[in-house]
Amino acid sequence: EVQLVESGGDLVQPGGSLRLSCAASGFTFSTYWMSWVRQAPGKGLEWVANIKQDVTKTYYVDSVKGRFTISRDNAKNSLYLQMNSLRVEDTAIYYCARDHPIAASGTVDHWGQGTLVTVSS
Amino acid sequence: IQLTQSPSSLSASVRDRVTITCRASQGINNYLVWYQQKPGKAPKLLIYGSSTLQTGVPSRFSGSGSGTDFTLTISSLQPEDFATYYCQQVNSYPPTFGGGTKVEIK
Numbered sequence: 001e002v003q004l005v006e007s008g009g010d011l012v013q014p015g016g017s018l019r020l021s022c023a024a025s026g027f028t029f030s031t032y033w034m035s036w037v038r039q040a041p042g043k044g045l046e047w048v049a050n051i052k053q054d055v056t057k058t059y060y061v062d063s064v065k066g067r068f069t070i071s072r073d074n075a076k077n078s079l080y081l082q083m084n085s086l087r088v089e090d091t092a093i094y095y096c097a098r099d100h101p102i103a104a105s106g107t108v109d110h111w112g113q114g115t116l117v118t119v120s121s
Numbered sequence: 122i123q124l125t126q127s128p129s130s131l132s133a134s135v136r137d138r139v140t141i142t143c144r145a146s147q148g149i150n151n152y153l154v155w156y157q158q159k160p161g162k163a164p165k166l167l168i169y170g171s172s173t174l175q176t177g178v179p180s181r182f183s184g185s186g187s188g189t190d191f192t193l194t195i196s197s198l199q200p201e202d203f204a205t206y207y208c209q210q211v212n213s214y215p216p217t218f219g220g221g222t223k224v225e226i227k
Contacts, residue, residue: 044207044218044219044220044221045156045158045164045207045209045218045221046218047209047215047216047217047218059214059215060215061215062215095163095164100166100169103154103169103170103173103211104152104169104170104211104212105211106209106211106214106215106216107154107166107169107209107211108156108164108166109166109175111163111164111165112163113163114163
């Protein structure tokens with residue numbers, strides 16, 4: 001069974017930093033693109049970033065470019081999101097997500113339960 | 122690429138046929154995905170490639186369209202289908218989502 005378990009969400013002040021982690025199990029992690037998707041409270045979904053299996057490619061939504069960094073450790077079956085210079089508008093539930101093995105990149109076939117990041121003074 | 126879903130919400134009864142539309146601001150071929158999300162839960166993949174049903178999804182769900190206009194149809198609404206539905210384009214980066222359609226019980 002595919003499992004994605006996020007951790008690291010917290011309350012942080014504007015301008016602060018946070019590192020999210022996602023522990024993956026139940027599949028061969030190193031063979032999948034992985035993504036982060038977020039959802040502000042009571043709002044819709046927003047794709048944040050993804051990373052290729054071999055770490056040679058990463059993509060970001062414009063609003064986080066230069067502030068967030070996605071990374072992975074295939075030996076530890078883990079995905080990460082380093083978030084710097086956090087803004088109030090980054091407040092959201094952050095989902096770790098596995099990209100579909102056949103469909104176009106960005107298509108998510110498994111989601112974690114999410115971790116809440118709150119940016120507030 | 123912007124995606125506009127309509128309606129933003131609808132009320133329907135069990136066994137009703139429900140259609141949700143998603144319009145893209147530019148052509149996205151058939152790179153359109155549909156998700157279902159229930160309150161307090163992560164989204165669930167329903168359809169990818171505009172019309173391919175994800176494994177395990179009931180056949181009452183279907184998708185169609187290409188280019189800029191797409192539809193999600195639920196042929197006979199069931200109690201467990203009351204949820205919010207999102208479309209997503211994966212034709213080009215960054216992938217973007219529609220604003221969602223909330224399906225409520227009439």
